[in-house]
Amino acid sequence: MQKTMTDLQLGSLIAGGAIVAAVYAFNWWQEHRYRKQAQRAFAQNQPDVLLETQKNMVRPAASGQRLEPMIEPVAQPVVAERREPQLDVPQVDLDDDVADFDDIDAAEPQIAPVAKQVELQDVEVLATSQLDPSLDFIADVHAGESIPAAEVPQFPAAKRVMVLGLTDAGQWEVVNSRSTGRYTALRAGVQLADRQGSLTQEQLNAFCMLVQQFADEHEAVVTFPQRSGKLSAAKELDEFCASVDVLIGMNVMAKGKPFPMEKVRLFADQTGLARGGDGLYHYRSESGKALFSLVNQDQTPFGNTSEGLTFLFDVPRVAGGLPVFDHLSEIAQQLANLLAGDLVDDSGRPLAPGSIANIRRQLTNIYAQMDDRGIAPGSMAALRLFA
Template sequence: MSNLQLSLIALGVVLILLVLLFNWWQEQRIQNKMRSKFPEPEQDPLLSAEPIQTHPGALREEPAFDLSNQDPSNEDPTFKSDVTLASIRQEHDEQTVDEVCEGVIDLHFAAAVPGASLLAQIQSYRQAGTKAIRFFAETADGFHRARLHPNESYISLQMAVVLANRQGALNEIEWSQALVMADKLAHVFDASTESPDADALLKRAQALDELCANLDTQVGLTLKLAGTQPVAAIIDIARRMSFVEYGNDFAWCNEDGVPRFLLLLGNEPGQGVRSAGVDQVGLLLDVPRSPADEHAFGRMLAVAKELATALRAQLVDDAGRLVTDGAEVAIDSKLVELYDELDKQGIPAGSSRALLVFS
C-alpha cells in the first residue's frame, strides 16, 4: 500500500471522528435547551405516592352511571341489571289490587328488572279497550308498590284490569287485549304469567256491571243565562264562590278537598269547554263518586241559588222545571237511601272502588 493511500485513509478516519464529535455537540446543546424550558421533577412520578395533578386543584374522577337521572325513554327495555337497586322507601304502599272490581294478571320476572325499564315499557299499556289498567309491583327487597319508581328494581308485577265501568262490563275482546299486553311484557323481561279463568272473570264483570247500573245516579241543576256570557267571566265568579280546579273540572269540595259537585259550562267540564261563551251553566252531583252527605243536594242547591243571583240566571232542574222551595228535603232523603245501598253493596260513595267502577 502506498503512502498516498495510507494518508487518504487516515484523513477519512479523522473526518468521521469530526462528524461524530459535531453530532454529539449538537445533541448536548439541544438537550440543555430542553432542560432549561422543561425542568425535570425532583421525584419520579411513577414512584411518588402523591396523585398526579394536570393543573392546580384538579382531581381525576372515574366515570359513573347515575340511574336516578336516567331518562326511561332512552333505556333499552330489554336491559336487566346485575345490581339490585334498594327500595327508596322501606315501607309498603297502602293501595293494593281491588279483587272485587279488578281482574289481575301476575308476572314473575326471572331476574330483578330496573324500574326505569319497566316504566318505559308499560306507558302504552294503561287501557284495554275502555277499561283502565293499574300496575302494582314488588321490589327486589320485598316492598309492595302502587306506584313504580325508576330507581328501584322489581321482581314481580300485577296488571289490574277494572271489571266494569260506565262503558259497560269487561268483555272478551278487552280481556284478550290485556292478556296480549301481559305476554309482551313477559317476552321483553323474561317473565312467567298467571291469569284467572276467562269465563269466570267475565261473568263476575257482568254481575258487577248490572249491580252498578242500578246504583248509578247523577243529579243536576241548570242555570239558564240571559244570552251568551263569556266563559272567563263565569269562571271568575265561580272561583270567588270557592270552586277550584280539580283535574279537568271545576269542583266545589268538602273540607278534605274531595269534590261534592262539579261545574259544567255548556254541558262541558269546566276546563274542557272550547267556546268563548255559553248560554247555560250546570251543577252536577255525581252521587257514587261524591262523599256521602245527608244534605248533598241541599248544599248544591244553596250554591246554585247564589250562583244564579250572581249570573242573573234562571235556575231549573234536570227536567227544565223551576226549582221549588223545599224540594231539597225529598231529594236528599232519596239520596241517603242510595248512599246506604252503596255501602251495603260494598261500594261506598266516594271510595276508590266507586271511583273505579263509576268512571
C-alpha cells in the first residue's frame, strides 16, 4: 500500500512538472511574439532623421547664414502676392555632389545612382526641416502596420500643422493630399506661436485629441511631449516675437496738390518697384520675395492721384535687413524729392538723416536679438513665426 501511494505521488509530480513547463513555454512564446511586434512598431533600428539632422528652421546664431540675398541692382521683377509666408524650396545642384566621381571610367554606371541618392537625401532633409522642436509641439505616431497616405488627416488646428511620414523605404516625407505612400511612423506638429499669439491649452488639447483618436483607430502608439512645458515655451516664444515684430513706415506726403500717380508709376519702373497682383508696388529679391512695399498712405487702392504714399518694411521677415533699409531710405528720399513732398514718419515728424540713422541703430539692436535667439530675419523660422 505504501509503494502504491509513492508511485501515484511520483506520477502526479511528473504530470505537474510537465504542465508547468508547458505554461512557461507558452508564456515565453507570447513574450517573444510581443517583443517582435513592438520592435516593428517602434522601429528602433530606423535612424531618427528629425533628431539627427541639424535644424534648418533655426540657424545657429553665429553662422551668419541668410536665406535671402542682399539688395541687388534692378532686375526683371517677379510678380507675386504680397506677404505670402511661402518657403522657397532650394534647387538641388548635383554638380558638386558628383564631382568626386570624375576620375571613374565613363562606362561605370555609378554616378546616376549616387546622384539619385543625394537627391533623395536632400528631399528628406527638406521634409524633416518642416518640423522643429523649438517651434512646434510634435506628436510621434508608431504603427505596427503601415498606414496609407489617404487615411492620414491633416489634423486641422488654429496654428500651422505639418505631418511627416516615414515610408516603407525608410525615408521621411511631407504628407499632404497628394501623397500616395504608406507610412510606418508619423510626426504631426502644431506650431507654438505666430502673429496671432501663442498656442493655447484648449487648442493644444484639441490637437492632441485628434492625433490620439487617429492612433486608436489604426492600433498605433502615440507619444506626446510634456504639455505644460510646451505651453510655457509657446508663451515665451510669443513674447520674444512681439518684442522684435516691427513694421517700419516711411511716408511721402503731399504738401497741397495731390501726387499724380502716372509720375509715381514711372518712378517705380525706374527703381525696380513692380506692381503685384494685390495692386501694390513691391521691391523684390532675386528669388521674388518682397523686401519692401509701396502703398497708398490711406490704405485705399491706387487711383489717378494720391495725397500720400507709404513705404512699408516688415523687419523680421526680410533677410539682409540693414542694406535693404538703406536702399529703402534712399528710394523714399528720391521719391519725396521728385514729387516735392515731405518725408515723414507715422507721427508726421520729418525723417531727417539723423532720424533715419536712429532707426537704423534700433534695427541693428533688433537683428542682434534675433541672432542671439537663433532666428535669422527672413529665414524659414522667421517666415513661419511672423505670419
